[in-house]
Amino acid sequence: MQQKLAVVILNYNGKHFLEKFLANVVSFSSPHAVIVADNASTDDSVSFLKRNFPNVQLIQNPTNTGYAGGYNEALKQIDAEYYILLNNDVDVKANWIQPLVELMDSDSKIGACQPKLLDQKNQNMFEYAGASGGYMDAYGYPFCRGRIFETVEEDKGQYNDVKQVFWASGACLMVRSKLFWQLGGFDSAYFAHMEEIDLCWRMQNLGYKIYVNPTSQVYHVGGGTLQKQNTHKTFLNFRNSLITLIKDHPSKGLFFKIWVRMNLDGIAGAKFFFTLQPQHTLAIIRAHFAFYFSIGKTLKKRKQLKTLEGYEPRFENIYNKSIVYTYFIKGKKKFNELEW
Known part of the structure; x- marks a missing residue:
């Protein structure tokens, strides 16, 4: 029998994150299944999971094929109406799942959604990877409601409305499994980065919508600013x-x-x-x-x-200007300063 929902955490050498956050995910996701898909970790992740979370289903991918390939491999083995793809460095609190389920259940044309993403270390700030929903400018540059380039806004409730967006963050991404596989899943050629934007765009090209529901909020360690060695x-x-x-x-x-x-x-x-x-x-x-x-x-x-x-390829619900020009030349660095 198909499950309603499965929370799937892709892990690669993230034992330190699992130690810190997995207990909350398991506790606050009940009665839904929590599954860890390990991407051939070389740290002690697998033995840690077997020892401390024997009731959490463990999928062991034979090689590290990145975010895209790793999730594709794991999700083939999971039968659920919805997947919530959750980074291993995300913390959750009570009632984080239900608002997302209610949103997806309310409209069969919503293909994917995300919660509000806040910074785990500074919880009054949006988090770089997704903030309160993702957008695209006319030239394909992604940005967020709450984060444009390196400017991350404080969360003052200014983006608390449930809203259609262009893309939802892969840090916490809820998708319809049937639609995910109809589109062939993630493009494994990406390895990592931008694959969720590609998936959301393909969903829209098939006539589906992408939403953010800030009633649900999660806390992401992340780290958007690229380090010099990265x-x-x-x-x-x-x-x-x-x-x-x-x-x-x-x-x-x-x-x-x-x-x-x-x-x-x-x-x-x-x-x-x-x-x-x-x-x-x-x-x-x-x-x-x-x-x-x-x-x-x-x-x-x-x-x-x-x-x-x-x-049919579409390019709708976008910021139909250059976010580069708006941000660097006009100096508008907050989402609510943009002229649509």
Whole structure:
């Protein structure tokens, strides 16, 4: 018999997070199943789980295939109407699930949703990875209601309304399982970063909606600002952003936007170089070359998606301006300052 819902935590070398947060997730998710999918951790995660949480189902992936591949592999083994994909560094409190379930149950065309994401260490602040729902600008730059680039806002209740958004955060993402698999799950070529935005965009191309329900709130350790040594994150973000555009955006205006994006990426690379972070400049260059080599495969995926009944690339419910210009030139750094 299919479960109503399963909370699925993907873990890679996160024993320290499991020690800190898993007990709350188990306690406050009852009666729903909590499942940990371990992505071939090399720390003591698996033995810790077996020893301390014997009633939590453990799925052991044979290799680390990242967020996208790891979840795809694990979710194949779980039969539930809804999945809640929860990062291992997220803390929860009582009644975090029910508002999300009620929202999804209220409208069969809502494909995915998220709660409000707050900073686990500073709980009056939004959290970088998702805040109160994700948006996209005209050139495919993602930002959040409560976080634009590096400006993270204080939560004063200003974004407490249940609202349709463009993407929901992979830190705590609730999805319809049937729709997830209809679209082929996450694109495992992404490895990590941007895969939830790609999934949400594909859902919208199939006529579904994405929502945030801030009545539910969770607390994410995260860490949005890239560290200097974290050039792989830079590579993945820049590469995957371009891949997402060419896969999901309508044909009209696509190549102009790609051209604009690549020029803006060049400016970002120059900024890294002149602020003595040339390793990030090189990561952007590598990302562009990786994007060039991926175009053929990405266009095949785009063509295959269009064979789904009702699937048509759309670019709606967006900020139809440049968030780069608005933020850096006009100086508008808060979501409620944007002119729509």
